[in-house]
Amino acid sequence: MGHPAKNRNVNDPAPPAPRRSGFGWLWLVLLALLAFAGWYGWRSWRSHEADARAQIVDAEQRVALIEESVNALRRDLRSQAQRQQQADATNRVLRDELLGIGQRAALLEDNVSKLADPDRHGAQALRVDEVEMLLTSAAQRLDLNSDLDGARRSYALAAGLLDGIDDPAYLSLRQTLAQERAALDAVGADPRSVAAGRLEVFAATLQSLPERASAIEPSRLPWWRRAFGRIVEVRPTQGSVIVETADRAAGLAALQLELTLARAALERRDAAGYRTALRRVDAWLTRLWPDSAERRARRDTVRRLQALPLSLRLPVLGTTLQQLRTLRGAR
Structure with a gap:
């Protein structure tokens, strides 16, 4: 009779393996440690990122404060530069005023010394100075x-002052002044005023010019013109006279513009510009009005206006002042 264990049938199932409960708990602990390590790392990374963002914001705020400080310094520098420029300008003005005061003081001292000189006869010197001033003003x-x-x-006042000087050295000066006054009285009116008045008269007479050529007597017209003259109006197509209403209005405006340019040249005493404007006025006369006796008269008037002088031409003007200065320099 054998051992019971040895007598077990081979077809009987094997006994279950014993449970390994210790290894399962170890894996759970490892998983928990890994989860804790991941959570702790993620939290540390978020904290580090938040600190970095806070540092960036702080740095940006500091940069903005620095920029504001720099801009304030620039504004202060600009204001300081402006105040420096204003101070320099004020100093220049004050320096110029001081120089002017010094010059006026020197002139006053010179005049006082001249008046105190017994050889100059103070009252006579004052009269001569006033005569020179009046002659200079007239020139x-x-x-x-x-x-x-x-x-x-001015010449009349200067002549009255010269008559009060008893020095015989000024006798020739009085004669020269009398000749210059006579030449000035002979001029009459200012040439520019004369030319301006004649130009205005000419401009006023332009409206009376006929816009059409003189009509031919009906008896001298051919039969076909006498028959159809009231129905058909014949105009030359090769003529230089402007006929259309719009073109005539533009031409009249251009003519008035040329007259205005001539007046402006008169005010400036610009003889070349004045004559150039009148030549253009003459050209517009031939374009705006047909040939007639009135138009020829106006063109003759334009030529006479071009020949008018615009300034005084008296060779004797200024001789008294020059002679007075030469006499004072010699004495």
Whole structure:
């Protein structure tokens, strides 16, 4: 009789293997550790990212503050530069004023010394200075604006002052002044005023020019023109006279513009510009009005206007002032 274990049938199932409970808990612990490590790493990364963002924002704020400080410094520098420029300009003005005061003081001192000189006869020196000033004023009035009336008044005042000087050395000066006054009185009116008045008269007479040629007597017309003259109007197509209404309006406007240019040249005493404008006026006369006695008369008037002088031409003007300065320099 054998051992019971040895007598077991081969077809009987094998006994179950024992459970390995210790290894399962180990895997669970490892998984928990891995999960904790991942969570801790993710949290650390988020904290680090938040710190980096905070540092970036802080850096941007600091850069903005620095830029504002730089802009404020630039504004301060600009204001300082402007104040420096204003101070320099004020200093220049003050320096110029001081120089002017010094020059005026020197002139006053010179005049006082001249008046104190017994050889100059103070009252007579003052009269001579006033005569020179009046003659200079008259010359400037004539040169700048051809002010004949103002120049005549200045010459009259200078002649009255010269008559009060008893020095015989100024006798020839009084004679020269009398000749210059006579030449100035003989001028009459200012040539520019004369030319301007004649130009205005000419411009006013342009409206009376006939716009059509003189009509031919019906008895001299051919039979076909007498028969159809009231029905058909015949106009030459090769003529230079403007006929259309719009073209005539433009031509009249151009003519008025040329007259305005001539007036402006008169004000400037620009003889070349004045004559050029009148030549264009003459050309517009031939374009706007047909040939007639009135148009020929207006063209003759234009030629006479072109020949008018615009400035004074008196060789004796200024001789008294020049002689006075030469006499004072010699004495």
